Amino acid sequence: MSLIYLDYAAATPLDPRVLARMQPYFSEAFYNPSSPYAPAVAVRRDYEAAKASIAVVIGSRTGELTMTAGATESVNLAFSGGAGHVVATTIEHQAVLAAARQHEHTLVAVDAHGRVDPGAIATAIRPDTWLVSVGLANSEIGTVQPLAKIAAMMKLERTKRREQGNQTPLYLHSDASQGVGQLDVNVARLGVDMLTLNAAKIYGPKQVGLLYASRDVVLQPQIVGGGQEQGRRSGTENVAGVIGMAYAIEHADKARKAEAHRLMQLRDQLQSALTTRFPDAIVSGHAKHRLSGHLHISFPGIDAERLVFALEARGVLVATGSACAANKGTRSHVLEAIGLEPHEADGSLRLSLGKQTDQALIAEAAERIIAVVTLEQERVRR
């Protein structure tokens, strides 16, 4: 029986071409980029070139990038850029929520589709608010936020502050770990001052991420020492990892439009098959502003954990809610925020598509999911 992986939002396999780019830096080019001799200087050059090519993709300066060990570290670093009140939404990733809790904070509610109203954020902004953090796309329901509109609203806020003599800076940070590869992550077009990205969701290496911070932002380093990354994050550079990330993001960005289109068609095919068979199923997330490879679907009254194991027995790997460790055994805060009833939330699957997903696999997956859900529904009715 063929294995059908539908959990790309949790993890992606490393693209063999990415690994091929990384491999020389494990062996012959293993040098410390801070060493003075030519082979090490070449490694330093390759590292900086990789950062520069990432900067091109997101439209930033190379010096505005701080390479980290992943999105969680990047988010924590972003929240070190100031002190005072911060604003986020109720459906942010655990990393953002935990970082926000270290400040005075306001969490803004979202609508039933998981979208936040820029006006509601404007209302939450206080004179001492220095940071607004809104994820580009939600990892559970896939809803894409109106970042450019939030950015435009914040620009007005900044103007107001200047007029009022309020010198508190006001930054917009976005964790785009889930959006990259399907959405535009150009920092100017997004309108963000800070952006978190991760290589692990775009077939790149795990434990590699970055924080873009515009030159205006003064980050407070969390990891001090040798002064690498312009003093913002000490520790010997992750040469192989960053070179892998550069290739992964370049490739993801090039393939982005075609891939997003392809995934959306497959996702819609799956969604249609499931909702046709189960008319009472609830599809969450925004109908239009949603990650193309994402399908969050609830079967009210069914236990999603049982579904996950029954599907696994038939070779289909899917998630229930977020794969975050913190969520184990608790109900997803995202599903609560969009107003799903407990019996709906508990019956939710997150199906996320990726590179290896094709029409035949989706047809096969739909068939297996339908069979499993049907059996479970019958079991519950008995």
Added chain:
Amino acid sequence: MSLIYLDYAAATPLDPRVLARMQPYFSEAFYNPSSPYAPAVAVRRDYEAAKASIAVVIGSRTGELTMTAGATESVNLAFSGGAGHVVATTIEHQAVLAAARQHEHTLVAVDAHGRVDPGAIATAIRPDTWLVSVGLANSEIGTVQPLAKIAAMMKLERTKRREQGNQTPLYLHSDASQGVGQLDVNVARLGVDMLTLNAAKIYGPKQVGLLYASRDVVLQPQIVGGGQEQGRRSGTENVAGVIGMAYAIEHADKARKAEAHRLMQLRDQLQSALTTRFPDAIVSGHAKHRLSGHLHISFPGIDAERLVFALEARGVLVATGSACAANKGTRSHVLEAIGLEPHEADGSLRLSLGKQTDQALIAEAAERIIAVVTLEQERVRR
């Protein structure tokens, strides 16, 4: 012309067997260890087993290990275990010095061989001192510190505190990044409460390290979010990296005694060849308590940077001082601390040996170094 790498203290190539162990976790076993289905649960199990095997090597409980992105992060996390006064030595790595600067701190001087006197540390300890941080072996001059004696002294201090009703805890942390693979890193025998280790210096993957912290220590997480590593360090686990580190440290520990002996003989051969030819050369670090693969040698009046480049032209890769980014263009704080005069410090090379170093390479390296230093001495004399 064969390349002779004598900078193993800066970086080591990844052991191909380590890479072979890591490779499955890049491709077929790429799953998020927090996902619920069996292949992901297997990844989680492999990750925990890797941690357990590291714990065996250092003689700790698995739950006392926090996996990090490297020694610098580990050191920063160690310094988050309390508030108040800290004590370190003047020759600690930049990461320790920078972390110490974030607390009220006392830096204890070392002798001309780079050794710290446990009595001097005892004198520096105040009633509000909660942390003493002393690196197991110095990365520049290779001096090994009397950690067990420091630990014994601190045990007496703790007894005194208890008698005096002083409830401030007193912990010993050691960064053993440079010692592992040549020295015993059993936490009980070292007598430490916290231990920083790194895979990058033992032919393991870069960007993987750990902090051992005994159950008594309450760490303050620096990176919050999904609650991984028992809440002490959030972010999806570095499965491949930790599995690579486990293999690297197991292997390094098994080979340790034989390898330390082998390296010491080679180092002594090199030291003898150079000091015989250049009687005014100064060998730094303790004669006996020194890393076996380490030779720090100064040629007074010679410019070490010129030496490094001249040696590179002859295929010999060596370091001048520490390879730390922060040291660029400044004189090493370690050499200053052991009392080297500027004209001596500026003529220093750090030659560090490793796995691929053998007798023939050492004989060849000695010849090339002698030729280059001779030329430089003649140039200076003219």
